Amino acid sequence: MIDVADPRVDTATPSLVGSGPLAAVKAGARAMWWASRTGLADFSIIFTVWTWLFGWGLRILAQVLFYLVIGSLLGPGQGEYLMIGNTVCLMAVHSLLASASLTWERQNGTLPLLVASPTPPALVLIGRSLFWIPDGLVCAMAAFVILGPVAGVHFTAAALGWTALLLVLTGVSCYGLGCFLGSLMLVVPDLRNVVGNGMVTVLMILCGVNFPPATLGPVAHAVSAYLPLTHGLTAIRMTLDAGGASAAVGRQALLEIAVGSVWLVLAVVALQVLARRSRRDGRALFQQ
Amino acid sequence: MSLFVAAARLQIGQIFSDRDYTIELVRAPLLAVVFLALVRQADRPDLLANALLAPILMALFGMALSISGEIVDADRWMGLLEPTIATPVPFPRLVLHRIVTTTLVSLIIAVEVCLVSIAGFGIVPVVHHPWMFAVVAVLTLAAMVGWSLLMSALFVATRTARTFQNTLSYPFMLLGGVFVPVDQLPGWMQPVGRLVFLSWSSDLLRDAMAAPPVTSVAARTGMVVLLGAAGLGLGLLLLRRVLRRVRATGTLGLR
Numbered sequence: 001m002i003d004v005a006d007p008r009v010d011t012a013t014p015s016l017v018g019s020g021p022l023a024a025v026k027a028g029a030r031a032m033w034w035a036s037r038t039g040l041a042d043f044s045i046i047f048t049v050w051t052w053l054f055g056w057g058l059r060i061l062a063q064v065l066f067y068l069v070i071g072s073l074l075g076p077g078q079g080e081y082l083m084i085g086n087t088v089c090l091m092a093v094h095s096l097l098a099s100a101s102l103t104w105e106r107q108n109g110t111l112p113l114l115v116a117s118p119t120p121p122a123l124v125l126i127g128r129s130l131f132w133i134p135d136g137l138v139c140a141m142a143a144f145v146i147l148g149p150v151a152g153v154h155f156t157a158a159a160l161g162w163t164a165l166l167l168v169l170t171g172v173s174c175y176g177l178g179c180f181l182g183s184l185m186l187v188v189p190d191l192r193n194v195v196g197n198g199m200v201t202v203l204m205i206l207c208g209v210n211f212p213p214a215t216l217g218p219v220a221h222a223v224s225a226y227l228p229l230t231h232g233l234t235a236i237r238m239t240l241d242a243g244g245a246s247a248a249v250g251r252q253a254l255l256e257i258a259v260g261s262v263w264l265v266l267a268v269v270a271l272q273v274l275a276r277r278s279r280r281d282g283r284a285l286f287q288q
Numbered sequence: 289m290s291l292f293v294a295a296a297r298l299q300i301g302q303i304f305s306d307r308d309y310t311i312e313l314v315r316a317p318l319l320a321v322v323f324l325a326l327v328r329q330a331d332r333p334d335l336l337a338n339a340l341l342a343p344i345l346m347a348l349f350g351m352a353l354s355i356s357g358e359i360v361d362a363d364r365w366m367g368l369l370e371p372t373i374a375t376p377v378p379f380p381r382l383v384l385h386r387i388v389t390t391t392l393v394s395l396i397i398a399v400e401v402c403l404v405s406i407a408g409f410g411i412v413p414v415v416h417h418p419w420m421f422a423v424v425a426v427l428t429l430a431a432m433v434g435w436s437l438l439m440s441a442l443f444v445a446t447r448t449a450r451t452f453q454n455t456l457s458y459p460f461m462l463l464g465g466v467f468v469p470v471d472q473l474p475g476w477m478q479p480v481g482r483l484v485f486l487s488w489s490s491d492l493l494r495d496a497m498a499a500p501p502v503t504s505v506a507a508r509t510g511m512v513v514l515l516g517a518a519g520l521g522l523g524l525l526l527l528r529r530v531l532r533r534v535r536a537t538g539t540l541g542l543r
Contacts (some may be wrong), residue, residue, distance in 0.1 A: 054457040062458040070466045073338075074330040190307045194314050201318035210322055211329040 004078055031119045035127030042104065043131045057142065060090060064143045067210065068151050073134045083151035084240060086210035087143040092203050094136030095174035097229075098129035099196035102182030103189040111186075115278050124273035126179050126264075132172040140167050158244045163236055169253055173260025174203075177228050179267035186274060203212030203229050208237075228263060231256035293375060295348035295385035302362070303393055309355050316347035316397045320404040326407065337497040340405060340413055342467040344398050345490055348432060349460060351394040353453050356387040356436035358505040360444040360527070368402065373531065380437075380527050387436045391429050416498070420505070427509060430517025435485070437523030445530050463489050487513035 009070035047056060052179060064086050102125050105111045114121045141164060150154060155163070181199060185192040206224040213224040224230045235252035239245055303309045323339035353419070360383060363369040373379050405411045415421045443452055463477060464486025470478055481487045488511040495502045533539075 051451050051455075055451050059458050061454045062462050066458050066462045066467075069462070069473060070326070073335070073472060074332055075466050078330060188307075193308055194311045197311055198314045199317065201315055201322070205318065205325070206319050210326050213324055213330050216321075284440065 003088070017161035027119070028123050030218075031123045032127035032130075035124040036130045039101070039128040039131045042101070042128075043135070057139070060139045061143060061146060062092070064147050065150075067288070068147060071151075079150045080153055082210055083143075083147055083153065084237060085233060086204075087140050088167065088170060089145070089200070089204060089209045089229065090140040090143060090238050091133075091136045091232075092174040092207075092229045093173040093200055094132040094139065095171050096181065096196045096200050096203075097132050098175055098178030099134070099181035099193040100184055101129040102179065103192045104128075104186050106186055106189055115275050120272065121275045122268045125182070125271055126267065129182070130175070132178075133168065133175060135169055136171050137164065142215040153240065153242065156243045159239055159242075162239045162245045162249070166232055166236050166239060166249075166256075167171075168257055169260075169286070170229060173232060173256045173263070176260040176262070176264030176267060180263050180270060183267050183270035183274065205229060206230070208233050225255075226259060226262075228256065228260050231259065270282060290386075291382070292385045294297055295382055296389040299359075299386040299389040303355060303390065309351075311354065312347040312350040312394070313396060313400065315350070316343045317404045319343040319346060320401045321408060323413070324405060324409050334372065334535055336411065336413075337494045338467050339399060341490060341493050341497075342461075344401050345428075345464065345466040345486060346457075346461055347397040348391070348394050348429075348488065349464070350438040350457060351390060351397075351531045352432050353385075353439060353456060356390045356433075357439035357443050357453065358392075359386055360440050360530075364444065374534075379531060380524055383440060383527065384433065384437060385472075387433050387440070391433050391436065416452040416499045417496040417502055420502055421493060424489060424509060424512070427512045428485075428493070431485045431489065431512055431519065432524060434516040434518075434520030438519045438526065439523075441523050441526035441530055445526060460484060462484065463487065469494070480510070482511075483515070485512050485519070488512045488515070 062265050064083060067082040067086040071079035074082075105114065105125060105128065109120075114124055144153075144155070144160070144163065177199070178196070181195055182192070185195060204210060205216065206220055206226055207229040208224070209229070213230060214221045231252045235249045235256065238249045238252065242249075290366055315329050320340070320343040324336075327333070327335045327339040360369065363372060372382065405413055439452070439456075446452070461467075462473070463481040464484045465473070465481060466486060469491055470481035470487040473481060488508055492502070492505075492508050492512070
């Protein structure tokens with residue numbers, strides 16, 4: 001990422017990677033920073049301010065409103081339950097778009113270069129789609145603020161602040177799953193949208209978005225505990241009920257972090273295995 | 289007939305060779321689980337028809353957006369557009385045949401949703417007015433063909449297919465009353481929703497599944513036909529205009 005012709009770079013200084021754990025962390029952070037900026041550049045090509053506001057933004061509001069009115073038709077209190085569930089689910093919708101955007105590197109033809117570089121490709125690939133998390137946060141907060149009063153949800157400032165924090169946490173956790181799926185999609189990129197969309201719908205079924213996780217029986221309930229979104233959504237429902245955070249909210253938040261971390265570790269392992277295999281057999285395109 | 293067979297073979301080949309196009313076939317049964325579980329959990333068996341029809345109509349529209357809508361645009365990407373237009377067959381007719389094929393393929397979704405209902409929830413869908421249901425279903429598919437042609441022409445005219453595909457889905461599902469009837473939406477949405485043919489179709493299909501007699505059949509089916517024909521007419525007009533423009537400017541194969 002550093003231009004060797006750049007006069008600002010002092011070629012006499014030691015290697016950027018250096019040695020020791022601190023230098024490695026710094027180099028990794030630098031790689032991820034540049035990767036996230038690359039992703040942001042992609043995002044600015046996909047959307048202009050106008051297409052985001054009057055295209056994507058309106059669609060997101062329509063999506064939450066769609067479930068809100070279903071809840072209102074189902075019975076008292078259901079509109080609020082579905083509105084909160086589907087608004088928080090927007091974090092999963094956005095974070096799981098990473099399963100598709102991870103494959104862009106392959107479509108752009110830059111994957112072989114990444115595999116050949118000394119930087120772990122996992123760092124770049126994971127950093128590249130981070131932009132979905134702030135995008136999801138803006139959408140979810142907008143849905144809360146605009147549609148919350150329609151559903152009869154009234155927030156205190158403290159509850160809204162905690163909710164924003166928990167949304168970020170939920171988004172990061174779901175991002176782990178999105179990256180894991182994306183790592184698998186590098187091998188079968190034509191399934192990227194099918195798998196991403198399918199998994200979002202599975203999360204809608206299992207994680208308490210539209211009905212409590214226990215609704216579909218004990219097995220489904222047990223599975224939901226190991227999926228991102230479940231604990232984050234529970235924490236947000238608790239926060240909005242109580243008007244602020246509590247020890248129980250903190251416990252759910254920690255569980256959400258734990259689940260998301262496991263999925264992120266799985267993503268890193270999968271990406272490293274694929275990269276190593278590609279280097280070993282010379283097929284630096286992650287093809288089967 | 290041979291034209292339809294050729295167009296159908298091409299379209300079916302494209303749909304099943306690009307696994308990205310199977311997205312609605314995967315999502316619809318999962319959405320059926322969401323809606324059926326919602327209705328069961330809320331103890332509202334009277335909304336069973338809504339829960340069964342919503343995933344089918346959503347997927348039907350989804351396939352119209354993602355597959356039919358992309359026909360002209362995808363042909364241009366693959367370099368198929370120039371030789372196709374050069375043939376003596378009128379291009380809009382060929383596109384229409386391919387859209388009809390896609391719409392017929394999307395009927396698989398109805399089978400999937402019925403299987404989820406029976407195998408997953410032990411609910412056998414009952415249609416109290418089967419003839420009425422069949423007629424409205426055919427008219428709905430025909431109207432979907434008309435609107436698919438409009439989307440296909442619109443996407444190629446504006447060259448922003450993905451933006452439209454990502455944007456139109458839920459607004460249309462909401463205004464089309466696929467789960468919640470349009471007359472139960474907020475007041476300001478109702479007049480807009482009545483301009484979407486799906487709002488008339490979904491009301492009629494739900495009524496055909498219920499026991500009470502269906503009322504105002506002629507007027508309501510007339511609206512499905514009218515709005516479907518409007519989509520078809522606008523689509524043909526726009527597609528011809530696009531073809532005329534790219535021929536005149538020599539930009540047929542250029543993006």
